[in-house]
Amino acid sequence: MSSFSSRSFTSRGRLGSIRAPIYNFVSGEGNRIAVAPRNSSSGGGFSSSAGGFSSSSSAGGFNLADAVDISDNKKVTMQNLNDRLASYLEKVRRLEEANGELEKQIRDFVGSKTQSEREDYSSYLSIISDLREQVSDVLRTNGSLALMTDNARNYTELTMRQNVEGEIGGMKRLLDNLTLETSDLEVQIESLQEELVYVKVKHEEVRVSQASAQVNVEVDAPPQQDLFSIMEDIRKHYERDAEKNRKELEKWQENKVSGQPRFWDMDHMEKSRSEISYLKQTLQTLEMDLHSQHSMVCSAAETEGRYGNSLMGHQNWLTALEEKLVQLRSDLEQQQGNYQNLLDAKIRLEQEIQVYRELLEGESGRLSKWGEGGGCVSVRHVAVQQVYCPIVPRGAVYSLVEGGQGGVQGSMIKVPRYDHECLGVLL
Numbered sequence: 001m002s003s004f005s006s007r008s009f010t011s012r013g014r015l016g017s018i019r020a021p022i023y024n025f026v027s028g029e030g031n032r033i034a035v036a037p038r039n040s041s042s043g044g045g046f047s048s049s050a051g052g053f054s055s056s057s058s059a060g061g062f063n064l065a066d067a068v069d070i071s072d073n074k075k076v077t078m079q080n081l082n083d084r085l086a087s088y089l090e091k092v093r094r095l096e097e098a099n100g101e102l103e104k105q106i107r108d109f110v111g112s113k114t115q116s117e118r119e120d121y122s123s124y125l126s127i128i129s130d131l132r133e134q135v136s137d138v139l140r141t142n143g144s145l146a147l148m149t150d151n152a153r154n155y156t157e158l159t160m161r162q163n164v165e166g167e168i169g170g171m172k173r174l175l176d177n178l179t180l181e182t183s184d185l186e187v188q189i190e191s192l193q194e195e196l197v198y199v200k201v202k203h204e205e206v207r208v209s210q211a212s213a214q215v216n217v218e219v220d221a222p223p224q225q226d227l228f229s230i231m232e233d234i235r236k237h238y239e240r241d242a243e244k245n246r247k248e249l250e251k252w253q254e255n256k257v258s259g260q261p262r263f264w265d266m267d268h269m270e271k272s273r274s275e276i277s278y279l280k281q282t283l284q285t286l287e288m289d290l291h292s293q294h295s296m297v298c299s300a301a302e303t304e305g306r307y308g309n310s311l312m313g314h315q316n317w318l319t320a321l322e323e324k325l326v327q328l329r330s331d332l333e334q335q336q337g338n339y340q341n342l343l344d345a346k347i348r349l350e351q352e353i354q355v356y357r358e359l360l361e362g363e364s365g366r367l368s369k370w371g372e373g374g375g376c377v378s379v380r381h382v383a384v385q386q387v388y389c390p391i392v393p394r395g396a397v398y399s400l401v402e403g404g405q406g407g408v409q410g411s412m413i414k415v416p417r418y419d420h421e422c423l424g425v426l427l
Contacts, residue, residue, distance in 0.1 A: 002122050005124050074360055081353050088349060092342050124307055135300045138293045145286050152279060178249060185242055192238060196231055 078358060088346055092346060095339060095342060099339060128307055131303055132298045133295060138296055142293055149286060
């Protein structure tokens with residue numbers, strides 16, 4: 001994220017073809033990068049925008065005290081970091097101003113749209129409430145009229161039912177009397193039949209006794225009557241009486257049945273006709289009222305439907321405005337997310353700057369010790385084989401500067417094809 005600048009230098013010495021080991025590079029955030037040096041026969045170069053220097057040696061080494069000016073390099077690096085931090089802060093400030101201006105424009109737009117396109121529906125609501133009250137009154141009146149009609153119909157049917165039940169009761173009593181008389185006649189017929197059987201038995205006994213007795217008695221008496229003819233006459237007499245009684249009963253029943261409805265018709269026919277005519281007139285009046293009320297209900301329903309469609313259109317318009325507001329809120333949330341990302345980037349940059357400052361201070365101390373101890377600096381091209389830092393691409397070629405006493409103690413690397421520079425220590 002930050003850069004490490006150094007003065008460029010060249011080496012004309014030929015480095016031996018050595019297969020150098022893989023070194024671990026420590027980045028600014030403490031991540032480790034494994035680098036493997038690549039052999040070069042023509043030497044290597046290290047350059048940056050901070051300035052440059054050159055040196056040559058037949059032995060292929062450089063004196064660090066003569067090649068690098070630590071104090072100038074530190075000042076240039078800190079100035080570069082400060083410039084980049086200032087540019088980031090300026091960008092954040094511009095984004096905050098743009099965000100505030102956008103929020104103000106959104107509030108002005110929403111306020112102007114809602115104030116300019118808002119309409120007053122209070123008059124329509126009052127009309128609708130009046131129509132609803134009228135409809136409810138009509139429905140109540142219709143219900144009361146229907147109740148009156150049902151009550152009148154029930155009263156008429158109840159009266160007719162009571163009259164019919166009275167007639168049925170009279171007919172049942174007459175039927176009971178006829179049943180009793182019939183049962184009495186049947187009992188009399190049975191008793192006469194028993195008497196007839198008894199007479200027949202006696203007659204047979206007398207005839208047998210007369211046939212068995214051989215007595216010739218001559219009596220001067222009138223001729224004996226025939227019992228069979230007498231019994232036949234008695235039977236016919238009773239049959240004529242029973243038939244006569246039956247005919248009289250039927251005649252009486254017919255007179256009773258035919259005379260009673262005439263009496264009921266004469267008493268109640270006129271009253272029933274007058275009631276029927278009155279009910280017909282009342283029914284016609286109620287039908288006319290019902291038709292008028294139905295027309296009023298239809299007109300009220302039509303008016304309510306028309307105003308309902310108008311309200312539906314306004315509701316759709318309000319729904320569209322709500323969708324626009326939701327979209328604006330989502331845009332604002334996205335802007336807020338971008339702003340938060342920028343703040344996070346700013347915090348990470350400040351942390352990296354602090355880490356780079358500490359690394360620069362530690363590296364300057366090491367380089368000073370190397371220069372005082374007469375250490376050597378060599379330049380090689382290395383290729384990164386394993387990457388642990390997000391700014392170091394895998395397989396990229398770096399310029400590596402090594403130096404120290406008794407072996408490699410530290411290093412500085414730079415990515416020529418990228419804008420990032422790293423400073424680390426080889427372990």
